[in-house]
Amino acid sequence: MSLTEFSENYAPVDFMLVAQHWPLFLLGLRNTLILLAGPLALSCLFAVPLALIRANRVPIANRIIFAYTYLFRGTPLLVQLYLLYYGAAQFSLIRDTFLWTILREAWWCAFISFTLCSTAYITEILRGAIETVPKGEIEAANACGMSPSTRMRRIILPNAFRRALPAFSNEVIFTLHSTVLASTVTIIDILGAARLFNNKYYLAFDGFIVAALLYMALVYTINRGFKFWEGKWHRHLSRERTT
């Protein structure tokens, strides 16, 4: 019996067929990675100033940012994506402006809505971490005569980042999982590739198994990365510290 025959008739997943279509799954993997890394990088950039404004209760701006995070954390990402993708397209007001050159592309719709959503989450994670920096550390910084900006740079933010890390690593994994929504607006991400594959050969789940394995591999890699990162940043908290 040849390998192809075995794969076609006996294996739980027709792995030879999957192997034939590796460029499709690779394309999916590439798109998923871009849709994960791009919005996340931007979100981290935006979230720091937003979280500082929130934590310091800057008048008016705090209210506006609170409304923004409340709105985006309070509605499902799929709804946000549909509103942007199908909703915005209904208005000729938008279609006739330069905005349309961006929103016309499914790609940018996904990119923008993912960024907006994870910025909202990361802002709140960071705000919580900043607000709970121990009072003693702040008093110590004041006693040393640090200016507010130095205190922020040297004491508050490093401490907040360190304590936000576990929640942030969770957020990264959730963001990875929500990239599957891109496949609902014609983008070929990992799930989109699996769907095309299933449709082409009228398969029920073979493509999904491949997709699940790919996502698991990604989550494993992300977890390892954060373990390493935490090892560096949280060394002072480690129990097996040898002196």
Add this chain to the structure above:
Amino acid sequence: MKKHTTLLAGAIMILAGMATAHAEDTIRFATEGAYPPFNERAADGSLKGFEIDLGMALCDKIKRACEFQAQDWDGMIPGLLANKYDGIFASMAITGERKKKIDFTNKYYQTGGVFVARKGAKLDTADKALGGKVIGTIPGVTQCYLEKAYPQATVRVYETADSLYLDLESGRVDAILSDAIGVDFGLLKTERGKDMEFVSEIYTDRECFGEGVGIGMRKEDSELRDQFNKAIAELRADGTYDTIMKKYFQYDIYGK
């Protein structure tokens, strides 16, 4: 121990019952519910359309109870094979590729693919043309034909005809390749489609579009399939088919 044996025997009997009882059970048809006027959702969420009416008439003929359930186009054939329902009544074309997996009744209507675009959009639909154009479609026969005849085109595959039409309206795609009757009723004849038109001939390439639209059935249900074939012929002969057809269409959709 005895208790366990009884339980086991009971379980086996139930399983055996499940395997044989289907002969007189309700026949379950799956349809998409997003493809007017063949199948769509009524305001209350129930399924209606040409295929639902025709399906019920067929079941009357063979004196069996039938029901329709909604199923996404994506998992249509796998769902049939997994016994989630007994027939696909969802405008599925009878193609050689699909026949490898499932069986079909004789056709109950026939259609082809056609390009639709905004009025005045000049679209060169000669073979191998459409380079640089974004063309939308849904999985299945039209996707097959796009990939076969227009390898230069950028193809976007949508989940449902509804979302496909929305993106033609918004201009995200330059044109769509769609089932001719479906798009005529689902889009062109509606308010949204007043600026759209057919911009090509109707393609009926046999390899992709197959030999008409039939009810998809599991290969082992050949007895039921034969009953349906007989019933389709009877409905055609006694005029019931035409009555149902005229409710939805002004022209003949059965073909030759």
